[in-house]
Amino acid sequence: MNLVERIRELKRKRKAVLLAHYYQRAEVQDIADIVGDSLKLAIEAARTDAEVVVFCGVHFMAETAAITCPDRVVLLPDANSGCPMADMCHPRELAELKSRYPDAVVVSYVNSSAAVKAQSDICCTSANAVKVMKSVPTDRPVIFVPDRWLGQYAAERAGRSRLIWADSTRDLAEREGEGAPVVLWDGYCHVHHHILPEFVREAMAKHPEAELCAHPECRDEVVKMARFTGSTGQILAWCSSSEHREFLIATEEGILHPLRKANPDKTFHPVTSLAVCHDMKLVTLEKILWALEDMEPRVTVEAETAAGARKAIDAMLALSA
């Protein structure tokens, strides 16, 4: 029996569901029951009736599944697959920032720890960040953590022009504008941050017919050059329904696999071959098999933290329903 067959058999035996993010290796996406962006996977994890959830992604995603389905076993095939951006916001530092803006609504990107979510009013993903931002009354300040670029994108699309770039102890810059401020945490995803505008310009010159699609974790300058901006799931939907034949993709390279699979008659180019999240690639077929054999590594969240985080996740899911 080959590796894939052994995984499938053990998956049946354990009554497990295998969820995979679009940034996972192609062979991992191909064996998954459900492949999606963070929003889709959070919704699927919350509604699964499987006894075991194998989360092929990074730690905060498995944590979110452990929070939304506490009676299931959640396995993360490589316990070291973290998210450097999530690690940029520490709950103690967030508490300090909250003390400086006591009437602010705290919006946390799902790419954050359970402890940060527990201090938040509502979560968001890149698919619904604008909708979540629009749900906050304009006379209330917002603290957005941890991604400065997604926060800026969501604020601008929601019509909020007064932005403050901050860390926990100081304001780094302020843009004048109407209404209550949106305070942006000074974090970023290193993969998207390093898709530089000059890489985009070079790629556009090389592929003049291609339309640029960017993830909102990209720098503002890159987002402003894009024909379409959205989450991985939204990029997939947009390219699939477009009559255009050629696209430049400014996000992690794993998305090229489902894009090419769903659109064999279209051409997709990565803006740069450097856009690789090595944390996402830590999950392999062998590690999935070992996880199902050993029922380890498990991800759990302490009850009080989980209860606080659950409120923020549920607030987001209610908005996405």
Ligand code: SF4
């Ligand atoms: S691509 Fe960026 S945001 Fe996503 S898991 Fe990797 S480091 Fe974190």
